[in-house]
Amino acid sequence: MFKTVFGVISLSIVASILVACGTDDEAKKVEMNKTVVTEKTVDNTSTRTVGKKVDGRWYTPAQLIRGKKVFASNCASCHGDKGQGLTVDWKKPDAKGVFPPPPLNGSAHAWHHSKDLLMRTVNEGGVALGGAMPSFKDKLSEKEKEAVLAHVMSLWPDKIYNTWSKRNPQ
C-alpha cells in the first residue's frame, strides 16, 4: 500500500513536470527527477539518490514527496492545493480586519522571507499577532516541517527561487 501510494505520487510528479517542460535543460531535469523519484529509490530512503538534492535547490526529492503529503493534509485547505491561495485579493482584510491566507506559490509575499522566518510562521502561526494561521509547532515533526517548506518552495518558479536563494544562501 505504502509503495503504491508513492508510486502514484512519483508518476504524477513526473507527469506534471513533463507537461510543464520544453527546453533541453528542463528535459535534463525531468530525466534526473525521473531517475531519482522512482518507487524503488524512495522506498529505500538510505540510498544516495534520494539524498541527492533537486537541481539548484536545497531540498531532496524525498523531502518533496513527504512535503506534498504534509501540505495536502495541513495547509491546502487554507492556502489552496497548489498554494495558489483561495481569495481574490490576499492583501485585503475581511470585515474583522483579518487577512486571508496568502498564496504560497511565489506569486505573493512568502518568498521575501528567509527559511527561518517561514519556519517560524509554521511553528507559531499568526494568531498571536492577530492573524488566523494556526501553530504547527506540536502538530508536525521537524522533518515534516522541513519537508513542507521544501514543497512550498518547489511551487516557486526558478526565477523567484533564484532571487530568494541569492538573498538567502543555503
Ligand code: HEC
Ligand atoms: C486555518 C488556515 C490556515 C492553515 C491551515 C495554514 N495557514 Fe498558513 N497562513 C494562514 C493565514 C491567514 C496567513 C497570514 C498570516 C496570518 O493571518 O496568520 C498564513 C501565512 C502563512 C505563511 C506566511 C506567508 C507570507 O507571505 O509571509 C506561510 C509560509 C504559511 N502560512 C505556511 C503554511 C503552511 C506550510 C501550512 C501547513 C503546515 C499552513 N500555512 C496552514 C492560514 C492558514
